[in-house]
Each structure stands twice: as C-alpha cells, then as structure tokens.
Amino acid sequence: RLCRPCPPSSARESCEINYSRIAYYCNLWRNYDDIQDSWDSVTNIIDYYATNYDFFGKFNGPGQWNDPDQLIVGDFSLSFEQSKAQFAIWAILAAPLLMSNDLRTISPKAKEILLNKEIIAINQDPLGWQGRRITKNAHTEIWAKPLHDGTVAVVLFNRSTGGTHLHMEVDFNSVGLTGKVSVRDLYAQKDVGVFSESYGTYVNPSGGVVMLKLSAQ
Numbered sequence: 001r002l003c004r005p006c007p008p009s010s011a012r013e014s015c016e017i018n019y020s021r022i023a024y025y026c027n028l029w030r031n032y033d034d035i036q037d038s039w040d041s042v043t044n045i046i047d048y049y050a051t052n053y054d055f056f057g058k059f060n061g062p063g064q065w066n067d068p069d070q071l072i073v074g075d076f077s078l079s080f081e082q083s084k085a086q087f088a089i090w091a092i093l094a095a096p097l098l099m100s101n102d103l104r105t106i107s108p109k110a111k112e113i114l115l116n117k118e119i120i121a122i123n124q125d126p127l128g129w130q131g132r133r134i135t136k137n138a139h140t141e142i143w144a145k146p147l148h149d150g151t152v153a154v155v156l157f158n159r160s161t162g163g164t165h166l167h168m169e170v171d172f173n174s175v176g177l178t179g180k181v182s183v184r185d186l187y188a189q190k191d192v193g194v195f196s197e198s199y200g201t202y203v204n205p206s207g208g209v210v211m212l213k214l215s216a217q
Contacts, residue, residue, distance in 0.1 A: 019055075019056045022059070023059045026064065027063055027064060027065065028064075028067050029065075029066065030069060031056060031068075032045055032048050032068065032069070034069060035069035037076055037077045038077050039077060039082050042072065042085075043159070046068075046089055049093060050133040050136070053133070057130045057132060060093075060128065061129070062126070065094065065095070066093070068090065068093060068095050070098045070100040071087065071099050071101075071114070072086065072101075073086055073087055073101065073113055074101030074107065074110035074114065075100060075101050080109055081204050081208040082206070083109075083110060083113055084187060084209050085207045085208065085209045087114065087119060088155045088157075088187075088209045088211045089143060089157070091122045091123035091153070091211075092122070092143045092144070092155055094123060094124075094125070094128055094129065094131070094145070097114075097120070119211060122145065122153040122213070125145075125148055127148040131153065132144065139158065139160035139162070139166065140156070140158050140166060140168055140203070141157040141159065142154065142155070142170055143157060144175045146175075146176065150215075151215045151216075152175045153186075153213055153214075154170050154175060154212045154214060155209050155210070155211050155212075156209060156210045157203070158204060158206075158208045158209070159206075160205045160206070161205060162205055164205060165204050165205060165208070166203055166205070167202050167203075168201065168203050169199065169200030169201075170198060170199055170200075170212070170214075171197070171198045172195075172197060172198055172199075172214065173197075175214060179196070180194050180196050180217040181195055181196070182214070182215040183195055183212055183214060184213045186211040187210070187211055192212075194217060
C-alpha cells in the first residue's frame with residue numbers, strides 16, 4: 001500500500017496524502033479499505049469514492065489510476081444485479097478491473113458480466129476520466145463519465161431494498177448533452193432509441209443498475 005487510507009469520517013485537511021506526488025511517481029494506488037466479499041463492502045467503497053471525488057478524482061487519468069480494489073463478481077456474496085452494479089460503477093470510475101474469482105468455477109452469468117466488451121470499453125476509454133455521482137436521492141443515484149468522443153456513459157443505480165423496481169430518469173443537460181440524444185443500453189447491448197431532454201426506465205431494486213451510453217445526434 002502506498003499510503004495510509006483516510007477513514008470516511010476524517011477531515012480532509014487532517015489527511016496527509018499528497019495525491020499529486022503519488023500520481024507523479026506511481027501508476028496505481030489504493031486509497032480505501034480492503035474490499036470484502038459483501039455488498040456492504042462494495043457500497044462503502046462506492047460511497048467513499050462519491051463523497052471524496054473532489055479530493056482525489058482529479059488525479060485519475062492515463063498512467064495514474066485510483067484503485068477501489070478488486071471486483072468480487074463471480075465470488076460468493078453478490079446477487080446478479082449487485083454484480084452488474086459493481087462492474088458498472090468500477091467502469092465509470094475508470095478503475096482497474098482486477099478479478100478475484102476462481103475461473104474454474106465461475107458461473108455463466110458472472111462470466112457474461114465480466115466479458116461485456118461495451119462496458120470494458122467504457123472503463124478503458126482513452127480519456128481516462130474518473131466518472132462521478134451526479135445525483136443522489138433517498139434510494140437512487142445517477143453516475144456519469146464523459147468519453148473521448150463526446151459521448152457519455154451513465155449508470156442508473158437503485159439502492160432501494162423495498163422489493164420493487166423504481167422509475168429513474170437522466171436529464172441530458174445534467175451530463176452536458178443537448179438536443180436529440182441516442183441511447184444505448186450496454187447490458188442489453190441494444191439501441192433503445194433517440195430522445196429529447198431526458199430518458200427514463202425502470203431499474204431493479206437492491207443494487208440494480210441500467211448502464212447507458214448517450215450520444216448527441
């Protein structure tokens with residue numbers, strides 16, 4: 001580990017981590033607790049990255065990467081929806097996609113998630129921009145990442161445990177797009193259509209995501 005991680009409760013000014021210096025000398029660094037094989041661990045990391053984006057997100061880019069730790073997709077604890085969520089958010093974060101599973105016993109569904117070429121392409125976009133959470137409500141979040149060709153990757157994230165899906169909507173202005181926008185669903189791997197102003201859809205509960213690629217027309 002390159003530096004002592006700051007607990008989320010610490011004041012930023014008391015955290016003696018010089019990310020500018022770390023980025024100058026290192027290609028990759030961890031900056032939070034070790035991930036555990038649990039959904040709580042995944043969401044704790046997600047919350048830390050969302051809360052502290054302004055502190056270290058700007059130092060992420062080609063040759064210098066923040067590392068939220070391994071993917072636990074294909075291990076034991078995550079549901080199918082939660083596995084999709086971790087992979088989608090890690091892609092938005094431009095995080096290293098390091099797997100922790102046993103390839104001899106990985107399930108076909110977990111394998112399908114990890115081999116999604118369109119989402120891998122979002123993760124490895126040449127711009128190297130670390131995406132961020134742009135909206136947060138009681139149980140839902142929207143994450144976005146600008147891409148090198150002017151398109152935008154978006155994750156609609158439903159953290160509700162109420163047992164029903166929720167309707168979520170991304171406003172195109174909130175991600176820097178105007179006019180008509182083409183929407184592609186990256187997990188369904190299909191074009192949804194062309195829309196004006198916004199796009200909405202239902203997202204499954206308990207960690208469900210819909211991951212989109214938005215392209216101005």
